Amino acid sequence: MKAMRRKLVWLERQNFQGWGCTECAWAFNPLGPAVGHSLEDMKTRYEIQRDTEFRSHVCAEHPRATKSPS
Numbered sequence: 650m651k652a653m654r655r656k657l658v659w660l661e662r663q664n665f666q667g668w669g670c671t672e673c674a675w676a677f678n679p680l681g682p683a684v685g686h687s688l689e690d691m692k693t694r695y696e697i698q699r700d701t702e703f704r705s706h707v708c709a710e711h712p713r714a715t716k717s718p719s
């Protein structure tokens with residue numbers, strides 16, 4: 650069985666800047682405005698939401714339109 654080698658990476662494209670997956674077209678879209686008791690709290694919540702969604706996404710469900718050489 651092959652281990653998942655996907656990684657969470659910061660992407661900068663023409664029409665998108667944000668966190669995405671190295672193995673598919675998945676990208677993290679934060680839900681609504683940031684909430685929290687402090688800046689640190691907001692950051693922590695954002696990271697938890699991001700990491701949770703990254704871990705739970707299925708690469709096969711987010712195929713890339715075009716393959717990029719890497």
Ligand SMILES: [Zn+2]
Nearest residue numbers: 670673675708
């Ligand atoms: Zn993926």
